[in-house]
Amino acid sequence: LRDLLHRWETLIPTSHPARAAPGRIYRPEDLRRGIADGELVCHFQPKVGRADGALTGVECLVRWQHPADGLVFPDQFVPLAERSGLIDDLTQAVLEQALHQARAWQDTDLRLDVAVNVSMANLLALDFPNLVADRLAAAGMAPERLVLEVTESQLMRDRVTSLDILTRLRLKRVGLSIDDFGTGHSSLAQLRDVPFSELKIDRGFVHGAAGDPALQAMFDASLGIARQLGLKTVAEGVEDPDDWLYVRGTDCDMIQGYLIGRPMPGPDLPGWRADWARRYQTLP
Numbered sequence: 078l079r080d081l082l083h084r085w086e087t088l089i090p091t092s093h094p095a096r097a098a099p100g101r102i103y104r105p106e107d108l109r110r111g112i113a114d115g116e117l118v119c120h121f122q123p124k125v126g127r128a129d130g131a132l133t134g135v136e137c138l139v140r141w142q143h144p145a146d147g148l149v150f151p152d153q154f155v156p157l158a159e160r161s162g163l164i165d166d167l168t169q170a171v172l173e174q175a176l177h178q179a180r181a182w183q184d185t186d187l188r189l190d191v192a193v194n195v196s197m198a199n200l201l202a203l204d205f206p207n208l209v210a211d212r213l214a215a216a217g218m219a220p221e222r223l224v225l226e227v228t229e230s231q232l233m234r235d236r237v238t239s240l241d242i243l244t245r246l247r248l249k250r251v252g253l254s255i256d257d258f259g260t261g262h263s264s265l266a267q268l269r270d271v272p273f274s275e276l277k278i279d280r281g282f283v284h285g286a287a288g289d290p291a292l293q294a295m296f297d298a299s300l301g302i303a304r305q306l307g308l309k310t311v312a313e314g315v316e317d318p319d320d321w322l323y324v325r326g327t328d329c330d331m332i333q334g335y336l337i338g339r340p341m342p343g344p345d346l347p348g349w350r351a352d353w354a355r356r357y358q359t360l361p
C-alpha cells in the first residue's frame with residue numbers, strides 16, 4: 078500500500094488516514110538522512126490559463142517518501158528543515174529535481190514554467206542566486222522558465238539581505254511570485270520593495286468567493302493592484318465548479334486548484350493533460 082501512495086495523491090483526500098500520520102514528529106537527523114538518501118520527491122500541480130484552460134506551468138510541491146511512514150507532506154518537515162539548518166539542502170534537492178523534470182518535458186516539446194517554493198532561510202544565504210543559476214545551467218533551462226514562490230510573511234526577518242537576494246535573482250531573469258497573497262501582515266509593503274513578477278491570490282479569497290461578496294471585493298482588489306504593478310496573477314484553491322465559474326468571470330491570468338488537478342508525479346502530467354482537455358469541455 079505505502080509503495081503506491083505517492084501515485085494516489087490524485088485520488089485520496091488530504092485527510093485520508095492512509096496518509097502518513099499527521100502527528101508524527103521527526104528529528105533533524107531523520108530528515109538529514111532522508112535528504113541524503115534521496116527520499117524527497119517532487120509532485121507537480123498544474124497551472125492553467127484562465128481564458129483558455131491551457132496548461133502554462135506547474136508548481137513543484139515537495140513530499141518525503143518515508144520508508145516506514147509513507148508519504149509525508151511539507152507541513153511536517155519544511156519547518157523542521159528551516160529550524161535545523163537543512164533548508165538549503167532541501168531547496169537544492171527540490172530545485173534539481175524540478176528543473177530536471179522541466180527539462181525532460183521540454184525535450185518532449187512540453188514547454189512549461191516550473192515554480193519552486195523557497196523559504197525565508199534560503200533568502201539569507203548570499204550565494205543563493207548563484208546556486209540557482211548553476212542549477213539552471215546544469216539542467217539547460219532558461220531562467221525565465223523558473224519561478225520562485227515566496228510567502229510574504231516569511232519576507233520579514235532580515236529585509237535588507239532578502240531584498241538583495243531577491244533583486245539579484247530577478248536581475249538573472251528568474252521569475253518571483255508572492256505566494257498566499259493577502260494573508261501576511263505587510264502585503265502592500267512587500268509589493269513596493271520586491272521586484273515580483275507574479276502574484277498568487279491566497280485560496281482563502283478564492284474558494285467560496287462565488288457566494289461571498291466580501292471575498293470578491295478582496296479578490297478584485299488584489300487583481301487590481303497586480304494589474305497596476307504589471308504582475309501576472311494566479312488564483313489558487315479552485316476546488317469546485319462554483320470557484321471555477323467565479324474566477325473565469327474575472328481577468329485573472331492563471332488558475333490552480335484541486336478541481337483542475339492535484340499535485341502528481343511528473344510522469345503523470347501528460348495523462349492528466351489529456352484528461353483535463355476532456356473535462357475542460359464539460360465545465361461551465
Ligand code: C2E
Nearest residue numbers: 138139150151152155171194195196314315316334335336
Ligand atoms: P503553497 O506553496 O501555498 O502550496 C499550495 C498548497 O495547497 C499545497 O499543499 C497544495 O497541495 C495545496 N492545494 C492546491 N490546490 C488546492 C485546493 O484547491 N484546495 C486546497 N485545500 N489545497 C490546495 P502542500 O503540498 O501540502 O504544501 C503546503 C505548503 O508547504 C506550500 O504552500 C508551501 O508553502 C510549502 N512547500 C511545499 N513544497 C515546498 C518546498 O519545496 N520548499 C518549501 N520551502 N516549501 C514548500
Ligand code: MG
Nearest residue numbers: 136194226256
Ligand atoms: Mg506555493
Ligand code: MG
Nearest residue numbers: 256257277313
Ligand atoms: Mg500558495
Ligand code: MG
Nearest residue numbers: 228256257279
Ligand atoms: Mg500556502
